[in-house]
Amino acid sequence: MNFFCRLLGHTWVPKFDSPKTRWNTGESAAELIATPTGKPRLYDECARCRAQQDAPVRSRETKAS
Ligand SMILES: [Zn+2]
Numbered sequence: 001m002n003f004f005c006r007l008l009g010h011t012w013v014p015k016f017d018s019p020k021t022r023w024n025t026g027e028s029a030a031e032l033i034a035t036p037t038g039k040p041r042l043y044d045e046c047a048r049c050r051a052q053q054d055a056p057v058r059s060r061e062t063k064a065s
Contacts, residue, residue, distance in 0.1 A: 001049055002046075005046060005048055005051070010046040010048070010049070011046055012047075012053070014043075014044055015042070016040065016042055017040065017043065022034070022035040022037060023035075
Protein backbone atom coordinates (compact mmCIF):
# COMPACT_ATOMS: atom_id res chain seq x y z
CA MET A 1 0.00 0.00 0.00
CA ASN A 2 1.16 3.51 -0.78
CA PHE A 3 2.60 5.47 2.12
CA PHE A 4 0.11 8.30 1.70
CA CYS A 5 -2.73 5.86 1.42
CA ARG A 6 -1.75 4.40 4.75
CA LEU A 7 -1.50 7.88 6.19
CA LEU A 8 -4.53 9.55 4.66
CA GLY A 9 -6.56 6.69 3.30
CA HIS A 10 -7.24 5.88 -0.33
CA THR A 11 -8.39 8.48 -2.79
CA TRP A 12 -11.13 6.66 -4.64
CA VAL A 13 -11.83 7.67 -8.19
CA PRO A 14 -14.87 6.18 -9.91
CA LYS A 15 -13.96 4.08 -12.91
CA PHE A 16 -16.04 2.55 -15.62
CA ASP A 17 -14.82 -0.53 -17.33
CA SER A 18 -16.51 -2.30 -20.19
CA PRO A 19 -13.90 -4.65 -21.60
CA LYS A 20 -16.37 -6.53 -23.72
CA THR A 21 -17.65 -3.56 -25.67
CA ARG A 22 -16.98 -3.90 -29.33
CA TRP A 23 -16.62 -0.77 -31.41
CA ASN A 24 -17.82 -0.97 -34.94
CA THR A 25 -17.91 1.71 -37.57
CA GLY A 26 -21.37 2.69 -38.65
CA GLU A 27 -22.63 3.60 -42.07
CA SER A 28 -20.14 6.42 -42.26
CA ALA A 29 -16.61 5.75 -41.08
CA ALA A 30 -16.78 8.72 -38.72
CA GLU A 31 -19.44 6.98 -36.72
CA LEU A 32 -18.66 4.51 -33.99
CA ILE A 33 -21.24 2.12 -32.67
CA ALA A 34 -20.71 0.44 -29.34
CA THR A 35 -21.91 -3.11 -29.08
CA PRO A 36 -21.92 -4.21 -25.46
CA THR A 37 -21.51 -7.94 -25.22
CA GLY A 38 -21.05 -8.15 -21.49
CA LYS A 39 -21.96 -6.41 -18.29
CA PRO A 40 -20.14 -3.13 -17.71
CA ARG A 41 -18.29 -2.84 -14.45
CA LEU A 42 -18.36 0.11 -12.12
CA TYR A 43 -15.63 0.27 -9.57
CA ASP A 44 -13.48 2.66 -7.62
CA GLU A 45 -9.77 2.92 -8.11
CA CYS A 46 -7.31 4.66 -5.85
CA ALA A 47 -5.63 7.52 -7.65
CA ARG A 48 -2.37 6.83 -5.85
CA CYS A 49 -1.83 3.11 -5.45
CA ARG A 50 -4.31 1.74 -8.03
CA ALA A 51 -6.08 -0.32 -5.44
CA GLN A 52 -9.54 -1.27 -6.55
CA GLN A 53 -12.79 -1.85 -4.77
CA ASP A 54 -15.82 -3.26 -6.42
CA ALA A 55 -18.52 -1.59 -4.41
CA PRO A 56 -18.45 2.09 -5.32
CA VAL A 57 -18.70 4.47 -2.41
CA ARG A 58 -21.50 6.81 -3.32
CA SER A 59 -22.82 7.75 0.10
CA ARG A 60 -20.87 10.97 0.27
CA GLU A 61 -20.51 13.03 -2.86
CA THR A 62 -17.12 14.61 -2.45
CA LYS A 63 -15.52 15.96 -5.54
CA ALA A 64 -11.78 16.17 -5.06
CA SER A 65 -10.37 19.06 -6.99
ZN1 LIG B 1 -4.50 3.96 -2.21
